[in-house]
Amino acid sequence: MGMGMHVAGIQVHSAVPSTTDPQAPIWHASPNYGPRRDGLKPSLIVLHYTAMNSAQEALDRLCDPVHEVSAHYLIGGDGTLWHMVREEDRAWHAGAGEWSGQKDINSRSIGIELDNTGRHPFSDLQMRRLEQLLPQIMHRWSIRPYGVIGHSDMAPGRKFDPGPRFDWLRLERNKLAAPRGQNDGPLDAPMDQFRILAQSAGFSADVDDETLLSAVRLRYRPWATGPLQSADLVPMTARS
Numbered sequence: 186m187g188m189g190m191h192v193a194g195i196q197v198h199s200a201v202p203s204t205t206d207p208q209a210p211i212w213h214a215s216p217n218y219g220p221r222r223d224g225l226k227p228s229l230i231v232l233h234y235t236a237m238n239s240a241q242e243a244l245d246r247l248c249d250p251v252h253e254v255s256a257h258y259l260i261g262g263d264g265t266l267w268h269m270v271r272e273e274d275r276a277w278h279a280g281a282g283e284w285s286g287q288k289d290i291n292s293r294s295i296g297i298e299l300d301n302t303g304r305h306p307f308s309d310l311q312m313r314r315l316e317q318l319l320p321q322i323m324h325r326w327s328i329r330p331y332g333v334i335g336h337s338d339m340a341p342g343r344k345f346d347p348g349p350r351f352d353w354l355r356l357e358r359n360k361l362a363a364p365r366g367q368n369d370g371p372l373d374a375p376m377d378q379f380r381i382l383a384q385s386a387g388f389s390a391d392v393d394d395e396t397l398l399s400a401v402r403l404r405y406r407p408w409a410t411g412p413l414q415s416a417d418l419v420p421m422t423a424r425s
């Protein structure tokens with residue numbers, strides 16, 4: 186920061202240009218964590234919204250031993266990044282649920298909380314910070330875009346975050362989430378075919394038709410309503 190250093194009249198530049206140097210996260214330790222079970226390593230990244238009024242309120246809660254909840258990271262609406270649990274450790278953010286037939290998502294994932302009430306858009310500063318953080322985590326643990334999921338994806342009917350205002354398409358375009366299929370859907374849309382596609386996309390939790398449809402729509406067509414349509418199948422078809 187500030188003045189460059191001069192050595193024998195030659196300016197010494199820092200090794201990393203400041204324009205691409207990500208600001209270091211603010212370490213704010215949470216006591217709410219344990220070891221990952223069965224030697225598991227992170228293969229998923231689960232995105233959440235805090236559903237609280239401020240990042241400070243969320244930070245307090247995520248670090249309060251009474252509440253027994255946590256996440257590895259919290260990103261404020263202004264882009265501030267807090268790091269609360271080491272990535273090696275098992276944070277307590279996912280709870281009961283399933284993704285791609287796998288349970289104990291806490292042992293398999295990194296949790297990122299986004300400061301948002303669930304009722305307003307996510308700020309660009311916050312999205313940019315997320316887009317800066319995701320590739321770093323994905324690189325460290327060899328997590329593919331397919332492994333970046335929402336809490337509602339793995340806990341359908343029980344959780345609804347990061348919610349209908351989260352811009353999944355933006356992440357997909359940046360290869361930070363699995364791309365959606367764009368093939369023409371079938372002309373009719375039988376529920377059993379929808380289920381098979383949803384299951385192969387990762388939505389494996391055992392829930393009723395309506396709950397499954399709501400969860401898949403939250404991810405791909407958040408403002409869709411009414412009965413199953415062929416458009417609900419399209420995002421889960423193979424990408425052409």
Ligand SMILES: [Zn+2]
Binds near residue numbers: 233346
């Ligand atoms: Zn959540």
